Amino acid sequence: MTLKITNLTGGYGRIPVLKNETFTVENGQTVALIGLNGAGKSTTIKHVMGLLQPQQGTITLDGLSLKDDIQAYRQKIAYVPELPVLYPELTLKEHIDLTIMAYNLDSTATWKQAQKLLEIFRLDNKLNWFPINFSKGMKQKVMIVCAFITQAQLFIIDEPFTGLDPLAVHDLLNLVQEKKQSGAAVLMSTHILTNAEQSADCFVLLNHGQVRAQGTLTQIQQEFGMDAANLDELYVQMSKEEADA
Template sequence: MSLEIKNLSGGYGKLTVLKDISFTVSDGTLTALVGLNGSGKSTTINHIIGLLQPKQGSIVLNNLLLDQEPVAYKSQLAYIPEQPIVYEELTLKEHLELTIAAYHLDEKVAWQRAEKLLNIFRLNDKLTWFPTHFSKGMRQKVMIVMAFITDAKLFIIDEPFLGLDVIAVNDLLKLIDSRKKEGTSFLLTTHVLDTIADHADQFVYLKDGQVAAAGAASEFTKLVPELAVSKE
C-alpha cells in the first residue's frame, strides 16, 4: 500500500477544512481526487506534502510518517502543483540539475530520462532558457519533466491539464500509464473526471471537506450524478 490517509482532519490555523477523511492510494494505481472549488482538494494535498500539520488522524506513505522520517518520506514524493513553481534566476538545465541533486539521483540515468522527456514536451532546445521566456504551458511542462526524472513512488499532481495543449495532455497521460505499470502511484486532483476517466482506477469525491463518495472510476457517474450532469 503506497499512501494511507486515515481519519484526517486539518486546515489553516483555527479553521478546520478537512473533517475526518480517509482513503488509500495503492501501488500502481491512479486515484482521482475530485471536487469543486473549496471542497478541500488543495488542503488535502498540502497535508500530504507536509505544508500543513494534521489536527487529527494520520498520513502514511509506504510505512513512513512525515513527522518521524521527513527526509525519507519526502524523497518518495514528486509534486506537480497547479501553478508552476520555478526559479527565475535558473535556466531549464539548472532546474533539472537542482532536482537531480535534491533527490540524489544517478546523474547519467537522470539525464537519459530528461533527454527523452525534453523531446516529448518539445523543450530539448531550451535548456539555456530562463523561465521569463516560458509561457504558462511551458512552465507546466518544466514541472512535469522535473517530476518524471525522479524515482518517486507517489506522484501528487494538482489540476495538471490547466494550460497544457492537447498534445501535451496526451503525452502526460501516456507517461502516467507507463509509470503505473512500473508500480508508481498517482493522486491527481481535478474538478471532473472526463479527461482521466480512462486512466484513473478509483476516485475520491470531496464535498465540504468530507469524503462524499468513493469507488472505482467506472462508478463515478452513478455515485456522483451532480458532477456528471454539470459537465455536460
C-alpha cells in the first residue's frame, strides 16, 4: 500500500494552510509528521481522510482516490485521533461490534484479535462499560483497539501518546511495529519526538504548510547540515528558522 500526496494545496478556507505538499508513505513503513502548532499536520491528515477537499493536488492510496470509490478508499484507512471520539450510548463491546460491521470483518476472527488487544490494554473486564466510565487514557485505548482490529492498509495516528501511561505507549509502539511488519503503512503525527525517532523510518518536517525536509534521520541531518543532531535538535533548528523568517 502506498499513500501518495502530490502537490497538495488546501485548508479550511480560501487561504491555504498547505502549499504544494508532496510526500509518500510506503507499505511496511512508518512516517512521522513533525511540525510546530499550526504547521499543517492535522490539516494534512484531514485531507488524507477526505474530511477536507484539496484546492489543488492529488491524494491516492494504491492509486485509488476518494473520487474513484469513497467507501473502498476509506476502508483502507484506520484512524486514531488525538481526542477520542466515542458514542456515549454504546458500550465498549458495542464499539467493537460497530467497527466489525463498518469494515465488513469476520466477527469470530476479529473478536479473537480484539480479546488479545483488550488484555494488552487491560480493558478485557470492561466490555460492558460506557464511555462515561472511562478516563481519557482509557478512551484512547478503546480507539486504539478499534483501529488495530481492522485489516486497514494505512494506519493514521494523530498525537497517539496523549493521555497514555508509559506501559500503554510501549504497547502501542509494539502494535505499530507489528502492523508495519505485516505490510501496512503508518502515518503518525506527534510532538513526542523521542518516540517518533525510535519508531519511525522516515520523517516529514512541516513548516508553514510546506515540507521543509523529508527522509530518514540521516537525510534530514544532511539537509540541515547537522550530522550528529537528534530529531529534537533538528526540530529546534526548524523553530529558529521560523522565528528568523
